[in-house]
Amino acid sequence: MRxxxxxxxxxxxxxxxxxxxxxxxxxxxxxxxxxxAALEQGRMPIYEPGLESLVADNVRQGRLSFRTELREAVxxxxxxxxxxxxxxxxxxxxxxxxxxHDAAREIAGALSGYTVVVTKxxxxxxxxxxxxxxxxxxxxxxxxxxxxxxxxxREGAAIGDFKRPDRIVVGTEDPRAEAVMREVYRPLYLNxxxxxxxxxxxxxxxxxxANAFLAAKITFINEMADLCEAVGADVxxxxxxxxxxxxxxxxxxxxxxxxxxxxxxxxxxxxxxTAQDHGMPLRIVETVVAVNxxxxxxxxxxxxxxxxxxxxxxxxxxxxxxxKPDTDDMREAPSLAIAAGLQDGxxxxxxYDPEGIEQARPLLPAVSFAEDAYSCAEGADxxxxxxxxxxxxxxxxxxxxxxxxTPVLVDLRxxxxxxxxxxxxxxxxxxxxxxxxxxxxxA
Ligand code: UDX
Numbered sequence: 001m002r003x004x005x006x007x008x009x010x011x012x013x014x015x016x017x018x019x020x021x022x023x024x025x026x027x028x029x030x031x032x033x034x035x036x037a038a039l040e041q042g043r044m045p046i047y048e049p050g051l052e053s054l055v056a057d058n059v060r061q062g063r064l065s066f067r068t069e070l071r072e073a074v075x076x077x078x079x080x081x082x083x084x085x086x087x088x089x090x091x092x093x094x095x096x097x098x099x100x101h102d103a104a105r106e107i108a109g110a111l112s113g114y115t116v117v118v119t120k121x122x123x124x125x126x127x128x129x130x131x132x133x134x135x136x137x138x139x140x141x142x143x144x145x146x147x148x149x150x151x152x153x154r155e156g157a158a159i160g161d162f163k164r165p166d167r168i169v170v171g172t173e174d175p176r177a178e179a180v181m182r183e184v185y186r187p188l189y190l191n192x193x194x195x196x197x198x199x200x201x202x203x204x205x206x207x208x209x210a211n212a213f214l215a216a217k218i219t220f221i222n223e224m225a226d227l228c229e230a231v232g233a234d235v236x237x238x239x240x241x242x243x244x245x246x247x248x249x250x251x252x253x254x255x256x257x258x259x260x261x262x263x264x265x266x267x268x269x270x271x272x273x274t275a276q277d278h279g280m281p282l283r284i285v286e287t288v289v290a291v292n293x294x295x296x297x298x299x300x301x302x303x304x305x306x307x308x309x310x311x312x313x314x315x316x317x318x319x320x321x322x323x324k325p326d327t328d329d330m331r332e333a334p335s336l337a338i339a340a341g342l343q344d345g346x347x348x349x350x351x352y353d354p355e356g357i358e359q360a361r362p363l364l365p366a367v368s369f370a371e372d373a374y375s376c377a378e379g380a381d382x383x384x385x386x387x388x389x390x391x392x393x394x395x396x397x398x399x400x401x402x403x404x405x406t407p408v409l410v411d412l413r414x415x416x417x418x419x420x421x422x423x424x425x426x427x428x429x430x431x432x433x434x435x436x437x438x439x440x441x442x443a
Contacts, residue, residue: 001025001184004073004080006103008035008066010046010158010262011120011151012083017054018162020064022187027073028066039066047328047355050159074110079180081149082107082131083120086266093269095124104131108138116180118147122207122267124274128171128200145177148200150207155261156326163188168195171203208271212285215264217252219288222295225255225432235432236414255432257334257386257412258295260323265292265332296334299412300341306410306429307382312346315405317380319373320387320413321364322356330359334412335386339364352376354389374403382408388415397424 001024005016008030020026044052058064084099132146148171153161170181225235235255243250268289275282304311323333339349352370370376377383393415401407409426421428
C-alpha cells in the first residue's frame with residue numbers, strides 16, 4: 001500500500017514509521033522545512049524510545065521518506081492519513097481544527113483516483129463530515145472516502161502500542177474504504193488485534209470516551225489517596241484490592257500528582273465542551289477536569305506541609321519534570337504548577353530530569369537545573385519525586401541523605417517503600433500512604 005501521512009509530529013511520525021515497518025510505502029509530509037531537513041538527517045523532533053532506529057531502518061530500506069510538499073505523495077496514495085495537531089483553542093477549550101481543515105483543502109487538490117482519507121488526529125465528533133464536505137466542495141468530482149481511525153498511543157510506549165494494539169477502531173460505512181483499512185492493518189492480524197468497524201461519528205467519540213474514562217480512573221484513585229491519608233489507609237493496597245476485580249482492572253490506578261500530557265487535559269476539556277454544545281453536559285468529565293487542575297497546585301502545598309509549613313528561603317529539589325517518564329514532553333506537566341506553587345511560597349527550586357530539561361527551561365525561567373539527582377539534592381531542604389523515571393527508582397538513599405540539608409523526601413509517585421526511606425533517616429511522605437506503612441504483600 002502507498003500511504004501519505006500528513007503531519008510529522010508525534011502521532012504522524014510514529015504511525016508513519018510503524019506503517020513503513022509493516023511493509024507499506026510511506027511518505028511523511030510536514031510544512032515545517034526545518035523538521036523535514038532534520039528527519040532526513042536522522043534527527044528526531046521528539047524523544048520516543050526506539051523511534052530513531054525504526055525511522056533509520058525504514059528509510060534505509062526505501063519504504064519511508066519525508067517531504068514538505070504533499071501533492072505527489074497524495075496523488076499516488078491509496079490512503080492519506082491526517083495526523084496534524086488539534087491544540088486547545090485559546091480561551092474556550094474547544095479543539096482548534098484549523099490545521100485539519102487546511103490539510104483537507106490541500107489534500108482535495110491533489111487527489112487522483114479512489115483514495116481513503118483517514119483522520120488520525122483526535123478530532124471532535126462530526127469532524128469527518130466536515131473534512132468530507134471540504135474535499136467535496138473543493139473538488140466535486142473527487143473519488144474518496146473519509147474514515148476515522150483514532151490512535152491510542154502512549155508517549156514513551158508508542159511504538160509498542162502501535163504494533164501491538166488492544167484494538168483498532170475504524171469508523172466508516174463505505175465497504176471499499178473498510179477493505180483498504182483492513183489491508184493497511186493486515187500485518188496485525190497475526191497478533192490477532194481486533195479491528196472494530198463502526199460508524200464514523202462513533203469512532204470519533206470512542207477516542208474521547210477512552211481518554212475521559214482513563215482520566216476519570218486516575219482522578220478517582222487520586223481522590224481516594226487523599227482520603228487514605230486522612231483515615232490512615234494505604235491507597236496502593238486499596239488500588240490492588242479493587243483492581244483485582246476483573247471489572248475494574250489494575251491499570252491506571254496509580255495515585256500521583258495529577259495527569260498531564262498532550263492528550264488527557266486537552267481531550268477531556270474538548271469532550272466536555274462538545275457535550276455542553278449538544279445540551280448534554282458530562283458532569284463527571286467536567287469534575288475530573290476541575291479536580292485534576294486543582295490537584296497539581298495542591299501538590300505544592302503538600303510539599304510545603306512536609307517542610308513544616310513554610311518553604312521561604314528553602315531549597316527544594318524536584319526530581320523529574322516531564323509529565324511522565326520516557327518522554328521529553330512538558331505539556332501540562334504537574335511539575336509546572338508545583339514549581340510555581342513552591343516559588344510563590346518563597347522557595348528556591350532546583351530540578352533535574354533525564355530528558356526534559358531542554359523543553360522545561362523556557363517554561364521554568366526561575367528554576368535552576370542540575371546534572372543529576374544527587375547534585376540536584378545538594379544542600380536541599382526537601383527532595384520531591386515528581387516523575388517516576390527509572391533512574392530515580394533505585395537512588396542510593398544514603399548518598400541522597402548525605403547530600404541534603406534536611407532529609408525530607410516527598411515521593412509523589414510512591415516509588416519508595418516508606419519503611420525503607422524511614423530506615424535511611426528520611427522524613428518520608430508518599431501519596432495516599434501514611435508514613436511508615438509497608439507496601440502490599442500478597443500471599
Ligand atoms: C494517553 C493515553 O494513554 C493514550 O491512549 C492516548 O492516545 C493519549 O493519551 P499519554 O498522554 O502518552 O497517553 O500518557 P499516559 O501513560 O496515558 O499517562 C497520562 C498521564 O496520566 C500522565 O501524567 C501519567 O503520569 C498519569 N497517570 C497515568 C497517573 O497519574 N496514574 C496512572 O495510573 C496512569
